[in-house]
Structures are given as structure tokens and as C-alpha cells.
């Protein structure tokens with residue numbers, strides 16, 4: 421028999437309107453004390469808005485939020501924290517010059533008379549860190565730690581404030597595999613200690629791994645709340661998207677790969693980062709770059725594009741040696757790079773969608789100094805449709821879109837560019853399953869139009885599903901090149917992790 425469990429959070433009829441969008445529309449459900457509850461849905465479904473409502477970041481809304489049977493209306497995130505309702509931000513903001521302990525206790529330091537009692541502060545912080553099995557200490561300087569470790573500090577900070585519920589909004593997007601494992605074991609420990617977890621992720625494997633129940637939102641509406649063990653992957657996706665989509669990256673058309681080399685890279689190096697990377701890209705193919713986080717794949721593609729200065733090696737485009745010194749030159753020579761960090765490198769904050777999507781084409785749309793507005797709008801509308809942007813309004817400010825939809829705008833900008841060589845760094849990070857399938861389809865269309873594509877991805881099924889050939893990198897070296905025939909994840913991992921290697925002198 422199901423054991424009766426009390427609710428820690430009760431959402432009742434929550435609605436939230438932004439100009440032109442109903443982000444939440446009468447959402448009601450409960451979160452039970454001590455469970456790991458997934459909040460799922462497509463990009464723009466309202467997940468982050470609901471979290472903001474719970475945590476006092478959004479304090480203007482309709483409906484009621486109850487915490488342990490008491491109606492609350494937090495004015496800001498700090499008030500929520502005082503109640504033990506803690507949110508771990510995706511981009512953890514710490515003061516890098518301060519110690520770990522100072523960051524954890526910030527604003528609530530134990531005092532001895534007028535002074536901060538540092539001894540007590542570090543004792544208390546270290547007790548929490550050791551409970552979390554962290555390998556760093558309260559006395560360490562925060563700025564020296566990795567992204568994953570900084571996230572640990574944010575969790576420790578929550579525990580310092582006696583957290584009863586901790587929310588995570590896509591916490592694993594920038595973590596290494598090892599860091600993900602550590603985070604999951606901490607989340608499970610938190611659960612053991614009776615702490616409730618609210619978990620937002622587009623990675624369904626994670627949801628099946630750690631979550632007890634899930635709530636699906638679609639277009640701001642509550643669709644269903646259910647036990648994770650009662651559904652399979654396909655059923656879950658259908659609830660989220662409202663239709664059948666393939667959960668996996670697959671090529672649906674024969675590869676138009678030719679033998680013509682559009683890009684030849686020889687012994688490319690950036691001193692102290694990566695060394696002697698050589699490969700070529702054929703017209704009409706997708707070349708995948710696999711490797712663990714930190715294997716320097718991003719640096720390689722940035723150096724080709726001119727965003728990092730090479731210290732050695734040559735790059736040829738269509739057989740001609742080029743010396744690309746800036747992204748501007750890269751673009752002029754027909755390369756497009758869709759960066760991994762699209763939030764900060766991808767779009768202009770004060771532009772609407774039409775202008776952001778049209779960015780790489782503005783010159784084309786301009787004749788005798790006049791911008792052809794109709795062409796710009798046609799271009800934008802076409803891609804808004806292709807990538808299923810929500811809301812599909814070309815005049816919507818890109819900065820007001822949900823995280824995943826902002827990413828789609830940046831992707832559309834490059835897809836609509838004239839680049840012959842497109843490089844996509846983690847193209848589907850933070851993008852929902854439905855949009856993933858749409859991006860894959862657009863990539864295939866681009867191949868048919870004669871473009872050539874490099875995809876850097878940490879998701880092995882994605883690299884395997886999309887690529888004609890695959891290059892594996894480790895610690896700043898190319899360690900393997902595969903034709904993608906009957907390859908498995910294990911084949912790639914053996915090289916990515918160093919069990920196997922085709923180069924003798926590894927690492928730099």
C-alpha cells in the first residue's frame with residue numbers, strides 16, 4: 421500500500437502572464453516531502469517560471485503557493501531561503517576571492533561580539549562539506565574550484581541555511597560525467613536526509629535515474645503528475661511534446677558526402693591547450709568530435725574559426741591556405757560557429773528575434789544602404805517555423821525567451837547564414853527532445869544544400885547518430901579517427917578515456 425506522505429509544496433491555480441505570453445496557466449499539483457520530483461516539458465513550457473514563483477524570484481502571479489500547509493508569498497529569493505526553500509542556479513555566482521566557507525555563510529556568519537567568528541564558520545562549513553564528501557575545504561579560495569565544485573558550494577550553502585527543499589534548473593548542462601555522478605550521489609544523500617528535491621532537466625536518462633515522480637507542463641498548463649516507474653521513455657516524451665517524436669539522433673536520408681575536401685587542418689596547435697591536431701572535412705558530410713569534457717574540442721573549433729589564436733599548424737579552405745585571425749575573417753571565409761556558450765556569445769540582448777536571426781545576413785538584406793524588411797522577415801519566419809520557436813513572434817525580444825528557445829534563435833541565425841562550413845558546439849544542450857529532432861532534420865537539409873558540418877557533442881548517441889566520421893579527442897590530442905560503421909559507445913569511450921590510444925606521446 422502506498423504510504424501516506426505529506427506535501428511540502430502545494431501549487432494551487434498558479435498563473436503568470438508576461439506581455440503577450442501566458443507562461444503559466446492555472447497550474448496545480450503537490451510536491452511530497454522527501455521525494456525527488458522532476459519538472460518536465462518543452463522549451464518555454466513554464467518550468468523556470470514555476471521555479472521562480474516558488475522561490476520568490478517571480479512575486480507577481482495569480483494563485484497560491486503553500487509550504488507545509490501555510491500560504492506563502494515571498495518577496496524575494498532571500499525570504500524563501502530563510503524558510504529552507506533553496507534554488508541552485510545554473511550559473512552559480514560565488515565571490516571568487518573569498519574562501520569556500522565565507523561564500524557558504526555570506527551575510528549569515530557566526531559572530532563573536534562584533535567580529536565574525538571564523539573558527540566557528542569554518543568548523544560549521546567543513547562539517548557540511550565532509551557530510552557531502554567534498555574533497556575541498558572551507559578554507560580554500562572559491563575561485564580556484566571547478567564548475568562542479570562550485571555547484572557543491574551552492575548546495576552546501578543551502579544546507580547551511582537548513583534547506584528543506586532544493587531546486588535544480590538543468591544542473592548537469594556544464595558538468596563532466598564524473599561531476600554528474602558526484603552530484604547524483606549527493607542528491608540521493610539529501611533525499612536520505614529527508615530533503616525534497618525539485619529537478620528540471622532535458623536529459624531523460626537522468627530523470628529515470630534519480631527521480632521518484634514527475635510533473636509535465638505543456639504551454640504553461642499542468643498536464644500530469646505521475647510516478648516515474650509507471651512510464652517508459654516513449655510515453656514520457658509523448659506527454660511532454662503531445663505527439664510521437666524520435667528520442668534519438670538518426671539520419672533519415674542517405675549521406676551526400678563527397679570526396680572533396682572543404683577544410684584541411686594540419687598540425688594545428690594552441691600553445692598549452694592542444695597540440696598537433698590534423699583532420700579534414702568532406703563536402704556534404706557531418707564530422708563528429710567526441711571526447712570528455714576538458715578534452716579541448718571547443719578550443720580546436722574556436723581556433724579554426726579565429727576565436728583563438730593558433731600557435732602552429734595550417735588551415736586550408738577548398739585547398740587554399742588561410743590565416744584566420746578573427747571570427748570576422750572566419751565568417752568572411754565561409755565558416756559559421758555556433759558556440760557552446762550561446763547565452764553570452766550568441767545573440768544581441770536588445771534585438772528582437774527577426775534581427776537576431778538575420779544578424780549574419782544583414783548585408784545581404786541591404787541594398788543601396790536600405791534594409792529590405794520583407795526579406796528579413798521572410799527569412800526569420802521560415803526558420804521560426806523550422807525550429808518551432810515559442811512564441812513564434814519575430815518581434816519578440818530574444819532575451820525574454822526561455823533558455824532553450826534562446827538557443828534555437830542562435831542556431832537559426834547560423835542555419836540561415838551563407839556559411840559553407842558550419843561548426844556546432846553542443847548543438848542540443850538545453851534543447852528539448854522535440855526541438856532536438858527538428859535541429860537534426862535541418863542539419864540534413866543543409867547537407868543536401870551542399871554544406872559541410874562539424875558537430876562537437878558530449879552526448880555519444882548524438883555523435884553516433886549524426887556523424888559520417890568521428891574524431892575522438894583526449895587531453896588536447898586527437899587520439900582516434902573512426903568511419904562511423906557499426907560503432908558503439910564503448911568503442912569511442914575506450915579512446916576518450918585513454919584505455920586505447922593511437923598516439924604514443926599523449927597529453928600536453
Ligand SMILES: Nc1ncnc2c1ncn2[C@@H]1O[C@H](COP(=O)(O)OP(=O)(O)OP(=O)(O)O)[C@@H](O)[C@H]1O
Nearest residue numbers: 438443463464465466467468469820821822823824
Ligand atoms: N522575463 C520574461 N519576459 C517575457 N517573457 C518571458 C520572460 N520569462 C519567460 N518568458 C516566457 O514565458 C514562457 C515560459 O518560459 P520558461 O523560461 O518558464 O520556460 P522553460 O520551461 O523553463 O523553458 P526551457 O526549457 O527553454 O528553459 C516562455 O514563452 C517565455 O518566452
Ligand SMILES: [Mg+2]
Nearest residue numbers: 467468822823
Ligand atoms: Mg528554463
